[in-house]
Amino acid sequence: MSETTASQPFPTSIRRNNPVLRLAIIAALIFAAFSLILRDQFFSVRNMQSMAVQFPEFGILAIAIALTMISGGIDLSVVGIANLSGILAALTMTHFAPDGSSPLWLMLAAIAVALVVGSLCGLFNGFLVARIGIPPILATLGSGSLYTGFGYVITGGYAVRTAQMAAIGNGSLLGIPYPVMIFALAAAIFALLLNRTAWGFNVYMLGTNTTAARFSGVRSILVLFRTYWLAGLLGAVAGIVFLARANSAKPDYGESFVLLSVLISILGGVSYIGGFGTISGLVLAVLSLQFLSTGLNMLMLQLSGSSAAIFFKQFAWGALLLIVMVINYYSQQRQNRSPG
Numbered sequence: 217m218s219e220t221t222a223s224q225p226f227p228t229s230i231r232r233n234n235p236v237l238r239l240a241i242i243a244a245l246i247f248a249a250f251s252l253i254l255r256d257q258f259f260s261v262r263n264m265q266s267m268a269v270q271f272p273e274f275g276i277l278a279i280a281i282a283l284t285m286i287s288g289g290i291d292l293s294v295v296g297i298a299n300l301s302g303i304l305a306a307l308t309m310t311h312f313a314p315d316g317s318s319p320l321w322l323m324l325a326a327i328a329v330a331l332v333v334g335s336l337c338g339l340f341n342g343f344l345v346a347r348i349g350i351p352p353i354l355a356t357l358g359s360g361s362l363y364t365g366f367g368y369v370i371t372g373g374y375a376v377r378t379a380q381m382a383a384i385g386n387g388s389l390l391g392i393p394y395p396v397m398i399f400a401l402a403a404a405i406f407a408l409l410l411n412r413t414a415w416g417f418n419v420y421m422l423g424t425n426t427t428a429a430r431f432s433g434v435r436s437i438l439v440l441f442r443t444y445w446l447a448g449l450l451g452a453v454a455g456i457v458f459l460a461r462a463n464s465a466k467p468d469y470g471e472s473f474v475l476l477s478v479l480i481s482i483l484g485g486v487s488y489i490g491g492f493g494t495i496s497g498l499v500l501a502v503l504s505l506q507f508l509s510t511g512l513n514m515l516m517l518q519l520s521g522s523s524a525a526i527f528f529k530q531f532a533w534g535a536l537l538l539i540v541m542v543i544n545y546y547s548q549q550r551q552n553r554s555p556g
Contacts, residue, residue: 235485236497243504250511272399275502278480280450288423288490289352293360297337297451301330302465306376318380338448346440367467375466385460407495423490
C-alpha cells in the first residue's frame, strides 16, 4: 500500500499526490530564494544547525495531530500532554538526583515516566472519543485543559528547572542534532505504520467513510484507541524534547504549538475531514515553514534592525498556508474539469 488512502482508486491517489510535489517545489524555491538574497547568512552551517534544533518540537506534535486528523478526528491536547510528561520527567530527575547528576539509568527512568504519562493521556482521549462518543475536538480540548491544569497543580505554576537532559537537547552526532534525529525517526516510523500495517489501512478507511469501514469489518473503537494512544505517545516524546532543549518544564510551554501543528498538518496535505494525508507532505510543510520564518526574520532584522521582526513569522505562516490552499484548490478544479 502506498502512502495514500488505500480505499481510493489508483488514478485518484496519483492525482492527490500532486500537492506533495508542489509543496516540495515551494520548499526548494523558498530555500533557494533566501540563500540568494541573504547569501552567507542563510546558507551557512551555523544557520542550518540553528534551524535544525527549532522545528523538531512542533514537527513531532504535528505528526501526532496528523494521525488523528487522518482518522477523521483531531487531538488538541498534545501540547498539554507534552508539558505534563516533561514536568513529571523533570521531577523524577530532580527527586532522585538533586545534586544535578544524570546517570544513564535515571535518564532512562525519566523518559519511561514521560512515555507512560503520554500513553495514559492518549488512552484517556481514546476512551472519550471511541467509547463515550464525545466529538474529538471537544474531548481533546477538555482533556488538554485537564492536563494543563494538572501541571499547574503539580508545579504551582513555576517551571521545574533541570539541565540533566541537556545532552539530548543540545547534543549531536556527526553534526546532526539529536532532536532532528528524533523527529526523523518518528517520521520514518509513522510513515511505515501508515503505509505498511493493517492499522494504517484502517485509519485511512475510517477517516474516509466511517460507515463503510464498519461494514467492512474495521474495529473502529480499537483503531481509535490505538490512534489516540500513539498521539499521546508522540506528545510525550515532544515533552522530552521540550525539557531537553529548554532545561525546564512548565505547564504553559509552547502554547502556540497546537495551532502551528494543525497548520502544518493542513499545509502538508492532511485532509481536515479525514481519510488522506502523508508524512512526507507533513515533513515538507515543517521545512517550508522553518525556511520561510527564519529567512523572513533574518531579512527584516537586516533591513530594519528591529527585534520585533520575529513576530512577522505569524503573518508568513498564514500567508503560505493560504497560498498553498489556493493553488491546490484551483489545481483540483482543473483536474475535475479535465477528461479521464
